[in-house]
Amino acid sequence: MARAAIMSWDLSRFERGSAPPFxxxxxxxxxxxxxxxxxxxxxxxxxxxxQSNFAGPAFNVTIAEVLGIHPTYSVDITNxxxxxxxxxxxxxxxxxxxxATRILIVGGDLTYQEMRRQSQRRPSPIxxxxxFELPYGSHMANSDYAMIAELHRKLYGTTDEMRAKVVVDxxxxxxxxxxxxxxxxxxxxxxxxxxIVSSPLHLLECVATASGASSLxxxxxxxxxxxxxxxxxxxxxxxxxxxxxxxxxxxxxxxxLVSGIALAGKNALEMAKVSIGEVDxxxxxxxYPIAVMIALEDLGVVPKGEVGPWVLETNLTxxxxxxxxxxxGQLSCGQIGDAGGMVNLIEVVERLATKSKKASGGDFExxxxxxxxxxxxxxxxxxxxxxxx
Amino acid sequence: MVARPRPNETHTYRxxxxxxxxxxxxxxxxxxxxVPLAYGTLICADHGDxxxxxxxxxxxxxxxxxxxxxxxxxxxxDQETPYTIGVVQEEHYGAxxxxxxxxxxxxxxxxxxxxxxxxxxxxxxxxxxxxxxVDS
Ligand SMILES: [Zn+2]
Numbered sequence: 001m002a003r004a005a006i007m008s009w010d011l012s013r014f015e016r017g018s019a020p021p022f023x024x025x026x027x028x029x030x031x032x033x034x035x036x037x038x039x040x041x042x043x044x045x046x047x048x049x050x051q052s053n054f055a056g057p058a059f060n061v062t063i064a065e066v067l068g069i070h071p072t073y074s075v076d077i078t079n080x081x082x083x084x085x086x087x088x089x090x091x092x093x094x095x096x097x098x099x100a101t102r103i104l105i106v107g108g109d110l111t112y113q114e115m116r117r118q119s120q121r122r123p124s125p126i127x128x129x130x131x132f133e134l135p136y137g138s139h140m141a142n143s144d145y146a147m148i149a150e151l152h153r154k155l156y157g158t159t160d161e162m163r164a165k166v167v168v169d170x171x172x173x174x175x176x177x178x179x180x181x182x183x184x185x186x187x188x189x190x191x192x193x194x195x196i197v198s199s200p201l202h203l204l205e206c207v208a209t210a211s212g213a214s215s216l217x218x219x220x221x222x223x224x225x226x227x228x229x230x231x232x233x234x235x236x237x238x239x240x241x242x243x244x245x246x247x248x249x250x251x252x253x254x255x256x257l258v259s260g261i262a263l264a265g266k267n268a269l270e271m272a273k274v275s276i277g278e279v280d281x282x283x284x285x286x287x288y289p290i291a292v293m294i295a296l297e298d299l300g301v302v303p304k305g306e307v308g309p310w311v312l313e314t315n316l317t318x319x320x321x322x323x324x325x326x327x328x329g330q331l332s333c334g335q336i337g338d339a340g341g342m343v344n345l346i347e348v349v350e351r352l353a354t355k356s357k358k359a360s361g362g363d364f365e366x367x368x369x370x371x372x373x374x375x376x377x378x379x380x381x382x383x384x385x386x387x388x389x
Numbered sequence: 390m391v392a393r394p395r396p397n398e399t400h401t402y403r404x405x406x407x408x409x410x411x412x413x414x415x416x417x418x419x420x421x422x423x424v425p426l427a428y429g430t431l432i433c434a435d436h437g438d439x440x441x442x443x444x445x446x447x448x449x450x451x452x453x454x455x456x457x458x459x460x461x462x463x464x465x466x467d468q469e470t471p472y473t474i475g476v477v478q479e480e481h482y483g484a485x486x487x488x489x490x491x492x493x494x495x496x497x498x499x500x501x502x503x504x505x506x507x508x509x510x511x512x513x514x515x516x517x518x519x520x521x522x523v524d525s
Contacts, residue, residue: 127397128429134394135488135512136474137466143474146456155456199457199496245427246488248476249427253453 004095005090005221005232005388006353008037009346012108012182012213014334019114019211021053023066026108029213030067033104037217037227046073046100048090050083050107050339054115063106068291073100081285082240082373083107084341085381091218101220107339108213128246139198141287142206144247144376146198150292152257153200155305158293160200162308164191166289166324167204167331169316174328181210181334207287210334214342216349221388230353233367235270237384239264247376252294256305260380261298261370272384273278273367276300278305279384281351282322283344283369286329291377295370296324299382318351319359326351341371345383352387363387393465393510400432405443410513412505415443416484432458450453450517452499455490465509477501477517488515495519 010032012025019025036042044067049059060076073094077083084107111120127140138144152158168188174180186204194203217227222230241260244250245384251260269276273276276299284292293307301322302310327333327347330340348367349357355363365387373379396406405428408415417426419433420440432438455475461467473490486503494501494517501517508514 113502121431130394131402132428133395133487135396135508136487136514137461137469137475139456139461140486143456143458147454147476147494151454194457195459198459201456244427246427248485249406249430253476253485331393339473 002096002098002216002220003220003234004092005224005234006216006349007219007224007227007232007386008033008217008229009117009177009349010036010215010369011342011346013179014210014212014336016111016181016208016210016334017281018104018117018382019110021229022108022110022118025211026063026106026213027066029108029215030104030106031253033215033217036229039102039217039227041067041069044069044102044104045071046091046094046103047071048087048103048105049076050105050342051076051078051080052107052109052266052339053337054110056121071100077152079240079379079381080373081287081338081341082371082379083338084345085369085371085383086240088216088218088235088345088383091197092111092235095218095220103218105216105218107215107336109337109339111209113304114211117375119225127234132246134249141375143198145288145290146201147247148252148294148376149200149288151253152290152294155256156308158308160192160202161188162291162311163205164188165311166292167191170286170325170329170331173317173326174191174332177327177332179359180328180332181208182332201288205288206309207330207335207340210336212334212336214336214339214346216346224388226344229349231355232388233352234383234388235272235383236386237268237274239271239382240380241266242379244376245374250376251380257294258304259294259298259377259379261295261382265299265370268382268384272386274384279366279368280364281326281348281367282324283348283367284324285341285370285372286325287335287372289331291354291372292324294377299368316355321359345371347383352385391464392398392462393508393512395510395512402428409505409515414446414503414505414515416479416482416486417441418444418448418482423482427485442510444482446479446484448502449479449480450477450486450501451480452477452490452501452517453485454511455496457496469508477503479503486515488517491516491518493519
């Protein structure tokens with residue numbers, strides 16, 4: 001029986017300013033992922049893309065043409081930012097049901113400024129949000145997550161300083177990551193004294209958009225000796241939950257801020273037969289620190305409402321018991337559209353595959369990755385990864 | 390020239406927006422289970438699409454959460470800053486409504502009254518205020 005595993009991966013340089021032509025940038029990432037595995041494009045028979053604003057619909061079909069291949073499995077994952085973790089599970093299903101043997105997962109996007117420079121076409125609108133939120137002056141994800149942070153303050157007393165601590169710890173991790181866009185050390189005070197974007201969120205709590213590309217190779221673990229660039233990583237559990245697309249329809253506004261991560265995480269952990277206490281390393285989608293905090297609560301790392309005081313006294317870097325986003329996360333590296341979560345995902349893959357050491361000794365063996373989609377924790381994916389044995 | 394963002398006024402919501410322009414705020418409710426549906430949801434998942442009607446919202450609402458926007462990348466909206474948006478819970482049906490919250494409410498008043506106001510480009514929106522609206 002086939003068993004899917006991640007064999008190789010790549011993140012391109014991320015750019016805040018001008019970027020290479022989009023498809024050349026994506027192709028370069030794919031070729032690096034293939035080169036690390038000693039494969040040529042013709043060895044690939046499966047393509048999974050993460051929805052891209054710039055590439056538009058059927059990004060998967062375009063990429064197969066760009067690579068000059070003729071896949072037997074091909075799909076574009078369109079769960080907004082929840083797509084990266086979802087894409088991994090689609091790859092697993094396709095490999096294990098023998099629809100394909102070697103699959104490339106591809107994600108990439110451009111900043112809005114760069115999209116306008118590279119093409120005259122305007123990004124397509126999102127109709128429900130266009131109709132019922134934008135006329136009110138919504139700042140999209142910024143204002144939705146701001147209102148989520150405001151409600152966390154109101155219900156649980158979570159302060160600006162508590163949220164800032166997440167940003168500061170992730171920045172400590174970014175200091176040793178040469179791919180990070182933001183690598184100056186910062187203190188809690190730097191975050192809380194940065195300007196308010198949408199109250200209570202400060203500028204340093206808001207992810208910066210970037211242009212960039214990312215890719216992963218997933219194959220049958222039986223091919224590991226042939227192609228793995230480190231230790232193959234198996235995909236052990238998955239969960240997905242859409243709990244409301246628009247903020248006005250979000251269940252979390254009436255259930256004490258329990259997001260879709262609670263159900264998705266529970267299902268993923270059960271499927272993997274892993275308890276939350278057995279997770280060694282976390283890749284938590286971090287468009288804003290409040291997103292990380294709610295995820296840690298909903299996964300059961302800390303009880304609902306208690307994450308604020310908990311983060312103040314917990315070291316979230318690689319030297320702590322709960323390493324979260326140890327490359328600095330999207331908050332330090334930038335967000336490449338709906339493929340932003342590839343930063344969180346690839347960091348966990350890299351730590352597992354390169355046998356990085358835990359603070360307590362021993363290797364990282366079990367990782368948990370979340371991806372958030374939509375403007376208001378609308379759709380959530382959780383995937384459990386393990387060193388394959 | 391950049392225009393102020395306005396509702397699509399899709400076929401489904403044309404009446405909703407014209408009612409709003411006339412000062413009447415309506416919410417979608419399933420006639421069978423009496424559960425409010427968010428704008429954009431076209432069907433009661435338990436009872437189908439034939440059972441939905443638009444009903445006059447209560448005047449009173451409670452603020453669930455809010456945010457004050459200090460700057461906006463859209464040039465017209467940026468001229469309106471600072472302004473506050475939020476989600477309120479309408480008292481009668483319990484509908485959660487995305488709206489503007491009048492700056493006069495401050496950032497901590499929870500009891501509000503639902504009214505309408507007309508913004509640039511003749512766009513009428515739901516606005517929560519802290520005091521009763523006086524008709525002129
Ligand atoms: Zn019903």
